[in-house]
Structures are given as structure tokens and as C-alpha cells.
Amino acid sequence: MPAIEVSALEREFPGGIRAVDGVDLEVADGEIYAFLGPNGAGKTTTVRMLTTLLRPTGGHARVAGHDVVDDAADVRRAIGVALQEAALDPLMTGRELIRLQATLHGLIGGEAERRGDALIRRVGLERAADRRVGTYSGGMRRRLDLASALVHEPKVLFLDEPTTGLDPVSRKAIWEEVAALNREGTTVFLTTQYLEEADQLADRVGIISGGKIVGEGTPASLKAEVGKPHLEIGLAEGSAELAEGICCDFGRILPEKDGRLLVELEHGASDVAKVVRSLDEGGILVESLELVEPTLDDVFVDKTGEHLEGADTAEPAEA
Amino acid sequence: MNALAVNARVVAALGARSVKQTFRRPQLVAPIVIFPTLLLAVQTGGAGRAVDLPGFPEVDNFLSFMLAGAMLQSCLLAGNTGGIALAVDLEIGFTDRLLAAPISRFSIVLGRLVGTAALGALTALWFIAIGLIFGASFELGVPGVLLMIVLTSLAAVAFGGLSAAIALYTGQASIVQGLFPLIFVILFLSSAFFPINLLLEPAASVAEYNPLSFIVEGIREPVIGSLSAETVAEAFGAIALLMAISTGLSAIALRRRLRVG
Numbered sequence: 001m002p003a004i005e006v007s008a009l010e011r012e013f014p015g016g017i018r019a020v021d022g023v024d025l026e027v028a029d030g031e032i033y034a035f036l037g038p039n040g041a042g043k044t045t046t047v048r049m050l051t052t053l054l055r056p057t058g059g060h061a062r063v064a065g066h067d068v069v070d071d072a073a074d075v076r077r078a079i080g081v082a083l084q085e086a087a088l089d090p091l092m093t094g095r096e097l098i099r100l101q102a103t104l105h106g107l108i109g110g111e112a113e114r115r116g117d118a119l120i121r122r123v124g125l126e127r128a129a130d131r132r133v134g135t136y137s138g139g140m141r142r143r144l145d146l147a148s149a150l151v152h153e154p155k156v157l158f159l160d161e162p163t164t165g166l167d168p169v170s171r172k173a174i175w176e177e178v179a180a181l182n183r184e185g186t187t188v189f190l191t192t193q194y195l196e197e198a199d200q201l202a203d204r205v206g207i208i209s210g211g212k213i214v215g216e217g218t219p220a221s222l223k224a225e226v227g228k229p230h231l232e233i234g235l236a237e238g239s240a241e242l243a244e245g246i247c248c249d250f251g252r253i254l255p256e257k258d259g260r261l262l263v264e265l266e267h268g269a270s271d272v273a274k275v276v277r278s279l280d281e282g283g284i285l286v287e288s289l290e291l292v293e294p295t296l297d298d299v300f301v302d303k304t305g306e307h308l309e310g311a312d313t314a315e316p317a318e319a
Numbered sequence: 320m321n322a323l324a325v326n327a328r329v330v331a332a333l334g335a336r337s338v339k340q341t342f343r344r345p346q347l348v349a350p351i352v353i354f355p356t357l358l359l360a361v362q363t364g365g366a367g368r369a370v371d372l373p374g375f376p377e378v379d380n381f382l383s384f385m386l387a388g389a390m391l392q393s394c395l396l397a398g399n400t401g402g403i404a405l406a407v408d409l410e411i412g413f414t415d416r417l418l419a420a421p422i423s424r425f426s427i428v429l430g431r432l433v434g435t436a437a438l439g440a441l442t443a444l445w446f447i448a449i450g451l452i453f454g455a456s457f458e459l460g461v462p463g464v465l466l467m468i469v470l471t472s473l474a475a476v477a478f479g480g481l482s483a484a485i486a487l488y489t490g491q492a493s494i495v496q497g498l499f500p501l502i503f504v505i506l507f508l509s510s511a512f513f514p515i516n517l518l519l520e521p522a523a524s525v526a527e528y529n530p531l532s533f534i535v536e537g538i539r540e541p542v543i544g545s546l547s548a549e550t551v552a553e554a555f556g557a558i559a560l561l562m563a564i565s566t567g568l569s570a571i572a573l574r575r576r577l578r579v580g
Binding site: 014051052053055073074076077079081083084087088089091092096099100101103104105106108132148 | 325328329332333336339340343344408411412413415416417418419420421422577578579
């Protein structure tokens with residue numbers, strides 16, 4: 001039985017705004033599935049429906065075998081949820097929050113204490129556990145949020161943008177913890193706008209744009225669909241149009257990125273020298289040149305015609 | 320553990336959180352304790368000779384009369400701050416954490432109200448202590464004091480329910496906070512700070528039917544020693560009416576919020 005089954009899921013808000021528009025997906029038991037998309041793509045709305053916080057206006061969804069509308073209480077028993085922006089009470093201590101979360105899931109007395117203390121140790125917050133959450137750093141808040149989502153040992157864990165706004169070290173710590181949880185058997189559904197996060201963590205990636213899934217597969221298979229490397233060319237001011245005219249002989253011109261001209265090389269890396277030569281012969285001053293192998297950002301561009309916001313902050317070049 | 324026991328524990332835990340939250344945020348404690356205490360001090364110090372007015376009830380001193388008004392003001396503001404805290408929970412997304420748990424949706428509101436009830440009882444104790452220190456005589460002794468605590472606590476729940484309904488409906492702490500002036504208007508249009516028979520029209524007529532007048536008389540009479548079964552019944556009746564209205568409005572607002580998301 002899949003951990004998550006979604007069929008034609010829709011959510012329309014007053015005013016006719018369709019945030020989620022017919023999403024179909026399936027997440028296998030024990031899988032990490034990343035929902036990748038920019039702000040406003042429909043990621044959070046989908047998660048809110050799957051976690052029973054929002055009723056769908058169309059379609060069906062089952063989580064851990066339970067319908068999110070008809071068996072909402074069963075879904076809530078089976079899932080752990082860490083929401084965007086780590087919705088924590090700044091006046092509570094970390095330990096108080098974990099204990100409250102344990103109470104919410106029916107754990108009492110010594111069992112709740114043991115479980116809570118173990119999770120606090122697991123996420124490395126022992127020394128800060130009795131401090132108010134308001135004094136925590138962003139990374140500590142996310143780790144506490146993650147720990148509180150695990151207090152009842154959920155079968156399926158939903159993480160809504162778990163590392164947004166975190167520094168690289170804190171981000172890596174969250175990734176390691178998520179990967180460890182998955183190795184222990186927890187199914188993970190995470191939303192992200194970071195390509196590297198999807199690439200590093202996910203078994204499969206769903207790309208969402210405008211409320212629809214526009215691509216889905218393993219990171220490797222998605223990149224293979226795009227297939228071709230591209231050149232990122234930094235040009236002197238005023239020469240972009242002329243350069244585009246020259247480069248279009250070597251392949252498709254992609255949407256520009258940070259003022260750089262992007263050209264997909266139809267015949268692969270072997271065309272790099274020819275491009276440079278042609279630009280030089282055309283009298284165009286090239287300030288920088290980088291060969292980039294396909295990334296999830298390329299997949300995103302291929303599927304949506306746009307770059308993912310912040311894509312350049314996360315995706316390493318591949319050999 | 321059955322569902323009822325789980326929800327009872329959740330309500331108790333959320334109630335305890337609510338009380339801690341209030342005491343950890345000075346801006347929530349100030350309106351409940353400090354403002355009513357200051358107003359009590361100013362009024363009893365400045366208008367103490369009001370007891371000599373013809374038609375003023377027989378009391379030992381003005382403090383004995385004013386104590387109930389201060390308690391009612393305090394529990395009204397306790398209810399309001401409970402609503403503000405609920406709206407803050409909605410704003411920061413903390414309520415989503417509760418809604419994603421396998422608990423009754425209404426226990427989230429109930430937990431908040433249990434906390435408000437506890438705050439109501441604590442403020443009652445505070446003002447009773449002030450009364451004892453500064454010379455109010457509690458004519459009906461311990462049973463009268465217990466009645467005052469129960470009425471103040473239940474009244475806080477009733478007002479808290481109204482604030483909770485507005486918090487759930489709007490989701491904005493600033494709107495709930497905006498009720499402060501309205502609270503004072505309603506309070507001054509009751510017998511909280513002055514006997515109805517000495518108010519001018521139309522305030523006197525409004526005060527006569529204002530539920531707060533019935534509640535404040537129920538709290539006041541154990542101090543001044545003229546408690547009747549009718550006054551007690553009217554006080555509990557007014558609280559029950561407000562509770563029924565506030566619970567109904569809270570349930571409607573909660574259902575709407577869950578539907579809209």
C-alpha cells in the first residue's frame with residue numbers, strides 16, 4: 001500500500017483562485033518525496049490538505065491508508081507535521097513544547113517524558129531544552145520542530161520547507177536527520193524551493209508550478225530527460241543581442257540568469273570551443289564562461305520555462 | 320486511553336500553557352492585574368466619600384463596594400487577553416500544530432478557556448487579598464469568598480468565549496485588542512463602579528439590564544453582607560446566558576475557520 005495516494009486533488013479559494021489544480025501523485029512506503037516549486041506554486045496548500053488542515057475542494061487523497069476527509073483523525077494519528085516557519089510558541093521552553101506535543105498524541109507520564117527527552121537528545125538540544133524557544137536560533141527551532149513531529153513515531157512525516165532561511169550548516173544538520181529517519185523506515189514528504197535539497201535527499205521529485213505537477217521522477221531520471229549541458233556566458237554590457245544571434249546556431253537560447261546568456265549546447269561540451277571562437281570573431285567581449293551539466297534547475301526551466309527562485313544558491317555543478 | 324481522557328488531558332495541558340503564557344508576557348499580566356488595581360486605588364482614594372451620598376448602599380467603606388467592580392473588570396480583561404493570545408497562536412501558526420493532532424477541535428478553545436478560568440480565580444484571590452489588607456469586610460465569610468471566586472472565574476470564561484470567537488473569526492490579535500475600550504464602556508454602563516439608582520438616564524436603564532450588573536452584584540453582596548438567593552440566581556443566570564452565546568459563537572467561528580483554512 002502506498003504511504004500517500006493523491007488523485008485529481010484540487011483546492012480553490014474564494015475569488016476563484018485555484019492554488020492546487022488536479023494534482024496526482026503516489027509516494028511509496030519508506031520513500032522520500034520532494035515537492036519542488038517556487039513560492040505560490042501550491043506546495044504548502046497541498047501539504048495542508050494532506051495533513052487535514054485544509055479540506056480539498058476536489059479530488060481525493062489517502063495518507064497511511066486513510067482518507068484525509070473521511071478519516072481525518074486516523075490520518076492525524078499516523079502523521080508527523082513540521083510546518084513552514086517552525087510554528088513554535090516563543091514563550092514555551094523546548095521541553096515544554098515536546099511534552100505538550102506528547103500529550104496531544106495521547107502519551108502520558110513517564111512514557112511522554114522518556115520519549116521527549118530522547119528526542120531532545122537526538123536533535124542535540126539537551127543544553128537548550130529548558131530555555132524559552134524565543135531565544136533559539138533558526139536552526140535550533142527547526143530541530144525542535146522536527147523532534148516534536150516525531151514524538152508519536154509517525155509513519156509518514158510531512159516537512160514544509162524545513163530548511164528555508166537556514167544557514168548551510170543548520171541545513172545540512174536537518175538533511176542528515178531526515179535521511180536518518182528515512183533509514184529507520186519513516187516515509188518523508190517534504191516541500192522545498194531548494195534544488196540541492198531535493199537532489200540530495202529525495203528518492204523522487206515532483207515539480208509543481210501553478211498548482212499542477214509538471215514533472216516527476218528520480219533526480220537522475222529528470223536530469224536525463226533534459227540531457228544536454230549548457231553554457232552560461234557573462235558578457236560586456238550591450239552585446240547580449242548580438243551574442244544571442246551567434247549562439248543560437250549552437251542550440252536553444254534559455255531564459256537569462258543573473259544577466260548571463262544561457263545557451264543549451266545541441267552537440268554537448270564539444271561545442272564550447274566553437275562558441276568561444278564564434279563570439280570572438282563577432283567581436284564580443286566574454287567576461288566569464290561556465291559549462292554547466294544538467295541540474296534540477298534545468299529540469300525546472302524545461303518544464304516551466306522559468307528558473308526556480310534561489311536556484312543558484314544551492315545547486316552544485318556536476319561532473 | 321479513551322478519547323475522552325485524552326481530550327481532558329489536552330484541555331488541562333493547554334489550560335496550563337495558557338496561564339504560563341500570561342505570566343511570561345508582562346503585556347498580558349498588566350491589563351488583568353495592574354490596571355484594575357490602580358483604578359481601584361484611584362477610585363477608592365479619590366471618591367471614597369461617595370458612600371455618604373443619599374441612596375448609596377449600606378457599606379463599611381467604599382473599597383467594600385468597589386472590590387467587586389475591580390474583580391469584574393479584571394476578569395473581563397482576563398477573557399480579552401485570552402482571546403488575544405488565541406489570535407497570536409493563529410497568527411504564528413501554533414494553532415495548526417494543535418489542529419494537526421488527533422484531538423477534538425473544540426478542546427483547543429476549551430483549553431484556552433480553562434486557562435482563562437484559572438486566571439479569573441487567581442485575580443479574584445488577588446483582590447480578596449487587597450480587600451483584606453486594606454479594610455474591606457467580607458461579611459459572609461469563607462462561603463461568601465468562595466462564591467466570589469467561582470463567579471469571577473466563570474465570568475472570565477464567559478467573556479473569554481466572546482474574545483475567542485472574535486479571535487477565531489478574525490485571526491488578528493490587533494482586532495481582539497481593539498475591544499479594550501468597548502469593555503470599559505460596557506463596564507461603566509453597569510453597576511460595577513456606581514449604584515444603578517445613582518446613575519443618570521439612559522445609563523441607569525442600560526445598567527439595569529446589563530448582564531454585568533447581575534454578575535457584579537453577585538460578587539459584591541458577599542462583601543457587603545446582603546446576599547439573597549435571587550441575586551445569586553441572577554448572577555449565575557447572566558453568566559450562563561453569556562456562556563451560551565459565547566460558546567455558540569466560538570463553535571461557529573471555529574467551524575468556519577476549519578472550513579476556510
